[in-house]
Amino acid sequence: MTKKKPTPTPKPRTAPPPKPPCEVEGCGRPAYSGGLCQTHHRRRKLGLPLEPIRPYRKRSPDTTKFAGLRLSPLCVDRIKRRAEKRGLSYGAAIADILERWYEEGARPVPPAPNGSGARKRRR
Numbered sequence: 001m002t003k004k005k006p007t008p009t010p011k012p013r014t015a016p017p018p019k020p021p022c023e024v025e026g027c028g029r030p031a032y033s034g035g036l037c038q039t040h041h042r043r044r045k046l047g048l049p050l051e052p053i054r055p056y057r058k059r060s061p062d063t064t065k066f067a068g069l070r071l072s073p074l075c076v077d078r079i080k081r082r083a084e085k086r087g088l089s090y091g092a093a094i095a096d097i098l099e100r101w102y103e104e105g106a107r108p109v110p111p112a113p114n115g116s117g118a119r120k121r122r123r
């Protein structure tokens with residue numbers, strides 16, 4: 001006769017508490033060690049001044065990592081289509097898109113006509 005051990009009650013899944021921000025004024029990155037973000041922690045270890053670094057841009061929840069970048073589904077779709085159409089790697093397609101955009105005067109890109117993957121904003 002086998003007697004089953006009582007299964008332990010699973011711990012409720014809770015999100016980890018939010019990390020306090022880095023102590024360097026205006027940094028805004030989450031603290032990593034000693035009250036500093038990873039970059040400022042590394043700078044302290046290297047004896048470098050704890051000066052402001054590039055502004056922290058939080059990840060947008062509707063982006064995915066693609067070719068080492070965080071991109072919207074619309075961008076990913078355009079890069080894949082360009083790569084396929086011209087037989088390029090994704091990196092080469094990105095460079096192609098940027099070079100063409102720059103040659104055209106680097107003006108803001110109009111939204112996609114069908115709005116696929118783009119944020120829909122109606123007024």
Ligand SMILES: [Zn+2]
Pocket residue numbers: 022023024027028029036037038039040
């Ligand atoms: Zn910092």
